[in-house]
Amino acid sequence: MTTKKSTLQLNRLVVYYGIKKIYDEDFHAGVNIIRGEHSVGKSTILDMIFYVLGGEPKKDDWKYPADVCSNVLAEISVNKKTITLKRQINSEGGIPHIEIYDGNYDKAIKDVGDWSDYGSRRNNDKLSFSEIMFELFDWGQYKSSDYHNLTMHQIMRLIYLSQSSDSNRIFRKESTRSDNENTRLAIAEFLLGLDDLETHSYRQSLLKNEREYEISGTELRTYFEVLGNTADLTVEKINEAIEQKKVELDDINAKRSLLLDKNGTFDDLGENNISNERNMALEKSHKLTMKINTKNIELDSIKIELQDCILFGKSLNYRMKALNESKDTYQSLGKISFDYCPCCFTPISDSSKEDEAGCALCKASELTASLTEKYIETLNELQYQTRQNETIIRKLSENIEYLEGFIAELNIELQSTQNKLFDLSLTSNHRELAIAEIIEERTAKLLEISSLNEKIESASKVDNLIKRREYILQKIEACRNKITALEAKNAERRTYVYKILGDISTNILEMDSGNEEKFKSATSLSTEIDFAKDRWLLNERVNYSDSSNVVKKAALHLAFLLFSITDEYCRYPRFSIMDFECGDINEERSQNLQKIITSCLDGKVDYQLIMTTSKVAPSLNNDELGVGRFYGKNDYILKI
Template identity: 30%
Template sequence: MTLYSPTLTVRRLVILKDTKSVYDERFHAGVNIIRGENSSGKSTVLNILVHGLGGDVSQWSEHALLCNRVLVEVELNGKVATLSREIARTAKRPMDIFGGDVDAAMSAGITEWRRYPFAGSEGKQSFSQAIFALLDLPEVQTETSSKLTMHQLLRVIYSDQLSPVENIFRFERFDAPIVREAVGRLLCGAYHSEIYENEVRIRLLEKEETAVSSTLASIYSVLGGVQHSLNEDWAAAREGELWQTLKSLEGEIEAAEEDLFVNGDNETFSLTEQRTAFTDVQTLQANVSAVRREIEELELEAADSAAFIASLQTKLVALKDAGLVSDEIGTVDFLWCPSCYATLERDAGDHACHLCKSPFDDERLKMRIVNLTNDVGIQLRQSNVLQKERQRLIQELRDRERVVENEWHSASERLAALQRTPSSDLRSRLRTLNQRAGYVQREIEDVQEKAGLIEQLGRLSARKAEIAAELSDLTDRNAALIASERDRLGKAYTEIADRTRQFLRADLPRQEAFQNAREISFSFGGDKISVNGESYFSASSLVILKNSFLAGFLFAATDDKEFRHPRLAILDTVEDKGMEPERSRNFQKLLVTASNAAKVEHQIIFATAMIADELDNPTYTIGSFSSHDDRTLAV
């Protein structure tokens, strides 16, 4: 069968009580039926399955809490992985992911697993992000700044018995329409990854723009009392004027010192001030060199890290394509030895390399792809965080370099002046000249500081203009993409409505609106479905409507590869709310008919206490028929 991306298929479910397996069943593509008497544990198994896939289950049965861990062997776009989570009352449990099947996972060492938290951070992936990467799903950030998770997707993939049947989504206490709408748009394929990337970039730019504007406001506040043009030419001219004034003063000081030296009393002259100034110059020169060395080292690290990040991004793309390339190309046959060009004999069979005679192991290749994808994703996220910190440190060091250079320059000028004229510690008549020279020196330092601020002002003003231009481009681009996605969303809604209408019209003649269904309307944000403008029906008809919609959503995704629906539906409501047996069995058969007609990989898992006779065979059923004496969970 054709495999669309994304496709999530459950291959095996293992539930443990301590180290003992209390449930271990294999699943298959297409229809999977868990059957048994009412209250025999079917819903408990489905709840644990959804928990294992990443759902956050808030209410556990007493039998579920007797278990302590679930392992779910899945195929994620054809790649096999095992997901493992602890079963506990506390919510938002982490997940362990192993690249391979359950048997290999249970014998693997702890270092071969990867643990992911429920919620990610800047430097650490959540398990939803890891699974999304393996399913080639974009990370969707909603307007509430929260990222969509596997839990949110499973709310519309899994229909449980405790949620209101008139709603599309599984019940959640704090349920934002914005989040539901984002889930619907994503699954319909109406959330372009470029829009997400642009929105992330827009948020970063807006944050940077706020920081730049704040810094500019601070600089303007410092320079607010200056009654002239704030530019580098003014600073250079003013500094030049002050240096001329200082040189003139130093000339006066030099003449006065010389006069005292020739005509004054025989006094002892002190070189203490020169020594102090020389020490200051040495210290500041060492500081300048140290800062420059730090900058050079960080820039080298940043360049090396940028190359590493680029190689990780290339590697991620290659890993995503690796499975497809392997499937398309298959094995490579050599007619001649690539070393000596002798004719090769084919005696290794179809399951081993005819060149080196090693057996093929496609599963092991897929296991390696899963593990490598997870590892590279973690490395990439951590490297980006470190790179951002390096850039921040480089900028801080550049600012520090400018300050230290100014201090060193001022100290050097002061030392030069002192070396030209030996200063007497005893001559009070030079005090006035020295005070004036000190004032001019401080004014020079003030102008140098203002020059630094003016340079920073120009740099930040240019950056603010760049940010504004990029924000404008990104906003225009997203507006165009959003317009095109409205068309995509309209197409997806039409396909879902068509498929839902097929199920409703094939229902037993119990609800006239279903038999004459024309207009199927639904809203993910509003969490409602209506038929011909009506949404009030009997409880059993609402069950049919909800399951028809979820099934219609799934099969629309098998018709159209642009859907980002994982082609999985888990239904625990096919006979809820007083459903009569014949009506439930009719719907079961409709699911099987639609599944058999599909040309694309998909999976439906549902539970029933009244299975249709023609479906009660291993082609569709999972495990044995459970009862109160022989429960689904062997606890």
């Protein structure tokens, strides 16, 4: 792990519209504040910085007039070495190359021949822009595969606090599948000096192997469906089965040769016996047909009975439902009195006693308790009938299943008898019948051998897949063991880093001027920074009010910068971009946050923070901290 600190500083930013400069400002070490009213283009300038440093914005991320500009150039210093970057603006979602000049901006624009062009992805002939930047930062090239590498775009996601990203997230938003837990964790661990991408490499390999194992399992199940019985899927077992079938075929061929040999002996009992066998087969076929018809009639009768029971069960369920509804209605409404008969509208005579309990319609004496008893009695009867009906349904279903199996067996026997009857009708003696049976048996055996031969290729693939899956499992286990070992190796530093970041950020929160009560005692609360899940839990909570989320996120990003300034193992390049201000944060709270940021950085050296504000604190509204002038209403930073 390197102990050399990484530094990045933006010295100058120039934006071109065609050949016209529409933005040209110098930046300085320390705090840089881009000041201006809402919607004058402050965030757009930060997006330009993100873009020229290797960021890859999507098509929808571009805003006017940046989307119609032609080029953006940046003079930067990486570990004190000054270079100039140039990138063509493509708002259609492409990823243009980045040109690098070894020298400052003034020399770069005069020298058109010494620029080097680098793509966003490596190829066999040339390094990528990210690889060149990693070399300049002295981060090295730890892995040889893009699958395991980080890019400057991913590095910038933790450096750039973007207003367009969710305020309760740590990283700049990403809308592609590359934004996964492994990638986010790798970015943080690499920049904070917890890993040199070795653990990330094993995590990515683990993910790749697990996906391959899952895909091979799906493919294996497909072959199982084709091959049938999994116990006979190996090539060795199929070859054994083929050899056994060939032995059986040789026996059949020997029988055939004996029958075809005219000089051979064969006990033929004559035409009468053939006729007798034909009659017996015909009679058996007739009996089987009659038996099948009888069983089918019995089966249909049981199915009708079963359907009746099912309908009766539905009726019982409906009656129980109605009974429950009736009970609920009575308990809700109580006793109902009628002045007129609901059927014929004849007046109903009054009861002899007004308080006498009874039916308001038929005047029958009926206590509430007896109604409850009748309800329970009726419910019990319905439940008993339901249980009995379910028992009958189960027995009928079992009978149907038995009869269907029995009829299927009878049909097989009938088909066999009819086949034999057909063979007997074509022969005049036993010798001819035996020859026909041998031919049929030989044909069936050849088909079995052919079917087994067709399965060999698939079985071979199954064997290879099984071996491959065993090998992948070994690789998965090796990756998991290596990850566990690497995490254990860095466990002490990880605990230290997370604690320091939590301490710094909660101390910052206690200086907030907002109404969030939890922030006032933040240092005493539990804190969990989870880069993989892209969240920071304070007091086991992720979300607070929108303005409090803004302060909370800014506090954590400021903690990254402060930690990088003092920690010798941290790769975070002591460079931060903050576009934290949103419409929900009031002027007093925003200005207080600005003061917190500048006071925390007071006296620190070799760092750069670029931030924007429309509510700049009066004490910070000066040329020493400011970049360019204060842009008033409708005074746009980028003017076409």
